[in-house]
Amino acid sequence: MERKNSKEIIDIEKLPDHVVIEIFIRTGVSDWTQISCVKKQWASLFRTECFWQAALSHIYPFTNPSQTLPGPIPPGLAKRRFMALHISEQIFGCDPDIQVDEIVGHGYLFLKEQLQLSIMPPHSGILHGTMIADQFIGCGKSRDVAHELASRVWLAVLDNLEENHHTFCLLKRLAQEGDQVFLPYPYTRSIKVQWRVFEKLFTDFRDCFNHEVDYYDMLACAKSRFQPIPSAWLGY
Structure with a gap:
């Protein structure tokens, strides 16, 4: 199970930022803080205008x-x-x-x-x-x-x-x-x-x-x- 989870993380890391953003905005808003703590790269995505524009378009x-x-x-x-x-x-x-x-x-x-x-x-x-x-x-x-x-x-x-x-x-x-x-x-x-x-x-x-x-x-x-x-x- 640990190997599988590790492989899934590696696969996600290979995705371009705009795809990762599309994945994140489809999770619950209450989970965003926890997600941003997983990796510095992910945290930086939550600080971009692109992320919030995508979140606006999807949720509102x-x-x-x-x-x-x-x-x-x-x-x-x-x-x-x-x-x-x-x-x-x-x-x-x-x-x-x-x-x-x-x-x-x-x-x-x-x-x-x-x-x-x-x-x-x-x-x-x-x-x-x-x-x-x-x-x-x-x-x-x-x-x-x-x-x-x-x-x-x-x-x-x-x-x-x-x-x-x-x-x-x-x-x-x-x-x-x-x-x-x-x-x-x-x-x-x-x-x-x-x-x-x-x-x-x-x-x-x-x-x-x-x-x-x-x-x-x-x-x-x-x-x-x-x-x-x-x-x-x-x-x-």
């Missing part, structure tokens, strides 16, 4: 790799576009409007990257969602629908931030600044987003508070915005 055949998108957030190269579509599919679920599907993913990637740059939130022009909402408005969505989609992007990003001290500090800052960061309707459904910020602080990050004063200050901040607050948020 409805897309045009050279298509430009409306709005201020650029689509990027083939890998970026593939990631945006995959995120839309995995996190938000498929939507009949394919173009909006891709833009949801781009908005998610853009906002998550901005939030992870530092513990200091970027300029509010980025945070309150108008840049993301402009993408949907550019596709012909109404203002209400566009800003509802922008808020969905916010909620998904908050749910998928890594659970570490950096994120804890970021959530505290967002909670303290409140409407200074999340401008009110129609820019985002800010109440939904602010609620999620406090919910994560008092559940997922409860143990990160250094002392009771810090916790009760944040709890007072929550009470000033929401009444009543859930019992799950209580009990430092």
